[in-house]
Amino acid sequence: xxxxxxxxxxxxxxxxxxxxxxxxxxxxxxxxxxxxxxxxxxxxxxxxxxxxxxxxxxxxxxxxxxxxxxxxxxxxxxxxxxxxxxxxxxxxxxxxxxxxxxxxxxxxxxxxxxxxxxxxxxxxxxxxxxxxxxxxxxxxxxxxxxxxxxxxxxxxxxxxxxxxxxxxxxxxxxxxxxxxxxxxxxxxxxxxxxxxxxxxxxxxxxxxxxxxxxxxxxxxxxxxxxxxxxxxxxxxxxxxxxxxxxxxxxxxxxxxxx
Amino acid sequence: xxxxxxxxxxxxxxxxxxxxxxxxxxxxxxxxxxxxxxxxxxxxxxxxxxxxxxxxxxxxxxxxxxxxxxxxxxxxxxxxxxxxxxxxxxxxxxxxxxxxxxxxxxxxxxxxxxxxxxxxxxxxxxxxxxxxxxxxxxxxxxxxxxxxxxxxxxxxxxxxxxxxxxxxxxxxxxxxxxxxxxxxxxxxxxxxxxxxxxxxxxxxxxxxxxxxxxxxxxxxxxxxxxxxxxxxxxxxxxxxxxxxxxxxxxxxxxxxxxxxxxxxxxxxxxxx
Numbered sequence: 001x002x003x004x005x006x007x008x009x010x011x012x013x014x015x016x017x018x019x020x021x022x023x024x025x026x027x028x029x030x031x032x033x034x035x036x037x038x039x040x041x042x043x044x045x046x047x048x049x050x051x052x053x054x055x056x057x058x059x060x061x062x063x064x065x066x067x068x069x070x071x072x073x074x075x076x077x078x079x080x081x082x083x084x085x086x087x088x089x090x091x092x093x094x095x096x097x098x099x100x101x102x103x104x105x106x107x108x109x110x111x112x113x114x115x116x117x118x119x120x121x122x123x124x125x126x127x128x129x130x131x132x133x134x135x136x137x138x139x140x141x142x143x144x145x146x147x148x149x150x151x152x153x154x155x156x157x158x159x160x161x162x163x164x165x166x167x168x169x170x171x172x173x174x175x176x177x178x179x180x181x182x183x184x185x186x187x188x189x190x191x192x193x194x195x196x197x198x199x200x201x202x203x204x205x206x207x208x209x210x211x212x213x214x215x216x217x218x219x220x221x222x223x224x225x226x227x228x229x230x231x232x233x234x235x236x237x238x239x240x241x242x243x244x245x246x247x248x249x250x251x252x253x254x255x256x257x258x
Numbered sequence: 259x260x261x262x263x264x265x266x267x268x269x270x271x272x273x274x275x276x277x278x279x280x281x282x283x284x285x286x287x288x289x290x291x292x293x294x295x296x297x298x299x300x301x302x303x304x305x306x307x308x309x310x311x312x313x314x315x316x317x318x319x320x321x322x323x324x325x326x327x328x329x330x331x332x333x334x335x336x337x338x339x340x341x342x343x344x345x346x347x348x349x350x351x352x353x354x355x356x357x358x359x360x361x362x363x364x365x366x367x368x369x370x371x372x373x374x375x376x377x378x379x380x381x382x383x384x385x386x387x388x389x390x391x392x393x394x395x396x397x398x399x400x401x402x403x404x405x406x407x408x409x410x411x412x413x414x415x416x417x418x419x420x421x422x423x424x425x426x427x428x429x430x431x432x433x434x435x436x437x438x439x440x441x442x443x444x445x446x447x448x449x450x451x452x453x454x455x456x457x458x459x460x461x462x463x464x465x466x467x468x469x470x471x472x473x474x475x476x477x478x479x480x481x482x483x484x485x486x487x488x489x490x491x492x493x494x495x496x497x498x499x500x501x502x503x504x505x506x507x508x509x510x511x512x513x514x515x516x517x518x519x520x521x522x523x524x525x526x527x528x529x530x
Contacts, residue, residue, distance in 0.1 A: 037434075046421035050431035052303040057467030060336045061479050086482040090328050094335055117326040117482060122388035123352045123396040128324045128483070 060094050063087060070099070074153050081154025091152065110146040129155075137191045137199040149190050156232070179241055181248035187233065188245070196249050207253030210246035217242050302424075307470040309425040314464060314519070316405070317487035317501035321524035323398040325350055327367055327382035329477035329486060336465060336476035341380035343368045345451055347462040348402035348477050352384055353528060357392035362528040399522075399529050400486060402477070403428060403449040403462035404510065407517030411441035411450060411461075420459070426519060427466055432458045446514040464488070 042048035067088040068075035078084060091113060092105040107113045111133075120130035138144045146152070189195075191202045198204030205213070219225035220234040237245065301308040333348045334341055346368070353362040365372060367382040375385030388396070405428045412420050412428065419434035420441055430441075435458040442450045442459055450461045465475035469488075473479070478488045489496030494503075498521075501507070507521040511530055522529075 040418065043424065044421060045418040047418070047431050047434055048302075050433065051309070051423055051429065054429055054431075054463060054466045055303045055307065055470040059465075059468045059471065059473055059476075061332060061468075061476050063473075063479060083482075085484060087480055090332075090480045090482060116328070116383065117324055119386070121325065121384055121386045122354055122391075122393050123384070123398050124324050125321060125397075 058096075060096065061087070061089050062094075063089075067092075077151065078153040081151070082156050083153060108145075110152065114146040114150075114152075135200060137202045156228070179244045181244045184237070184241060184245050185248055188249075191229075196252055205249040205252075208246075208249050210243070210250045213246035213249060214242055217246075304470055309423055311492065312425040313491040314405070314426050314469065315489065315491045315498045315502070316402075316464065316520045317489075317498045317505075317507070317523070318400050318520060319485045319487070319501070319505075319523045320397055320399050320529075322483040322485035323350065323400055324483055324485075325352060325384050325398040326482065327384070328480045328482060329400060330367055330382045332476040332480040333462075336468070337463075339460070340453070343373050343379040343382070345453070345460075347449075347451075347460070348400065351399045351401060351529075353395075353397055353399060353526075354388055354391075354393055355395040356388070357394050364528075395526075397524065399525055400477075401447070401449070402520065403445075403464075404447055404516065404518030404520045405462075405464060407519065408515060410444040410446060410514070410516055414440040414444040416440065420461075423466075427464050427469075428461070429463055429466060430459060430461055432456065432460075435459055446511050446516060447518070 037047045037049065039048035040046065064075070064078075064087055068079075071088075078088075091107055093107075095101065095103060095105060097103070098105060115131070115133060117128070118130055120132045124130055185196070188205060191199060192205050193199045193202075196204060196206035196208075216225070217234045217237070220227055220230040223231060234242075303309060327350055329348055330346055330350065333339065334346065337347060339345055339347055349366050349368070351364050351366045353364055355362050365384070365387075367373075367376075367384070371387055372383060372385050373379055376383035405422075405426060407422075407426070409420075409422055409428050412422055415421075416438060417434055417436055419432075419436070420428065420430045422428050437452070437457040437459065439452055439459060441461075442452055450459050452458075453460050465473070465477075468475055468479075474488055475486075478486045487497045487501045489498030489501075491499055491502075493499060501523075502521050505523045507523055508525070509518045509521060511518070
């Protein structure tokens with residue numbers, strides 16, 4: 001039987017092969033160390049310098065604390081209103097150049113803006129105040145916006161345009177004689193129509209018996225009849241104002257048959 | 259034995275080769291060791307922020323989410339993410355169970371019907387498609403990168419472009435990313451996406467440039483209902499520590515073994 005004999009010492013060509021492989025390995029490692037960023041492996045298998053680079057960015061959203069340095073009036077209303085959890089930039093947008101670029105950041109289409117959070121859509125938690133578009137009263141559907149009736153900085157407070165400081169209405173009534181029913185009625189008109197004719201779910205006021213008007217207002221005032229907005233309005237009226245307003249609406253049909 | 263010589267020759271060869279390779283290994287390893295030994299003495303990554311002192315975590319209260327998508331918009335603005343509907347670092351899913359159906363119907367801002375309702379790809383709104391349907395249960399679930407303790411995306415990255423920082427934030431180094439998209443596939447939460455123009459992967463960084471300056475991530479900052487909570491687990495009075503302590507929280511896909519660091523309240527079986 002033929003047996004192959006193996007040499008006891010390593011043949012030269014094997015040494016050459018090991019030398020060649022070793023040389024290639026050293027060359028590869030040298031090349032790698034030249035091409036690898038010096039901060040690689042500093043903390044692990046990544047480039048450590050990437051971390052300060054990522055941390056170096058400039059924040060865009062500045063937060064309400066920055067805005068209130070100039071907008072103290074709005075901040076005073078906002079900071080105690082229902083929207084105090086909504087940061088300024090959520091509605092007003094971000095602008096790194098503001099105020100230097102002279103642009104004002106006041107949203108125009110508040111129906112579009114407000115319904116982002118307040119349109120009744122499937123999935124929204126029940127405790128979120130929501131309206132059904134098409135059912136919510138808009139006195140004049142072509143021009144009115146949410147901010148016509150609601151103060152966006154404190155939406156529970158109605159009528160930002162009139163902007164009566166708290167208690168002003170009461171002051172007027174207690175001073176006597178200066179009650180102006182049409183002026184008071186203009187507040188009603190925002191939801192019940194210019195002629196008190198009623199808008200959608202909001203009932204007509206024109207021609208309503210004054211006794212019924214007063215009775216209903218008292219129900220809102222006492223809370224026996226629940227309606228956040230009406231309760232707030234009813235409580236803002238003095239008894240005299242309520243009576244004058246009731247008479248005004250009772251007369252409205254009689255005087256304006258058209 | 260008749261193969262004695264043969265065996266001893268092979269053993270000798272393996273020994274010699276092994277020693278040679280071990281020697282080379284020491285030489286090669288020596289280059290890396292000084293770096294490892296001398297690491298982390300000064301405040302890193304910035305003089306005002308030491309990443310060894312923080313352990314960030316995120317809380318999501320789905321019962322508070324109103325699906326307004328201000329977080330999605332803010333994230334894109336803050337991080338300069340493309341405004342189109344299909345590239346996003348955070349998103350919100352709507353889960354709707356209809357009467358007689360066992361599985362939830364899920365949609366997000368990227369759903370064609372929602373894009374149509376918002377009027378453009380760069381405005382984000384949910385439509386009201388279920389207004390006439392009989393809905394038994396519906397809720398919104400904000401989603402994002404979970405900044406896992408053992409992130410699959412980091413394990414698969416062949417070049418060390420993505421990594422978990424010492425403070426628990428999973429970051430991505432766009433300079434090192436080769437755009438192989440292994441991480442996009444490996445992420446069990448679908449939290450990564452590819453930037454076609456730059457040829458790199460992208461992901462949420464918990465607004466690293468904000469949190470290292472003591473600010474909240476943009477999505478947390480703008481959330482009007484405080485459905486998103488962020489904070490430091492090393493601080494027992496931080497919002498997220500309190501959130502985790504006060505609520506029965508859960509994580510998404512715990513079985514994946516990634517150890518996610520986004521803690522949820524108010525989600526159910528179909529959310530994953």
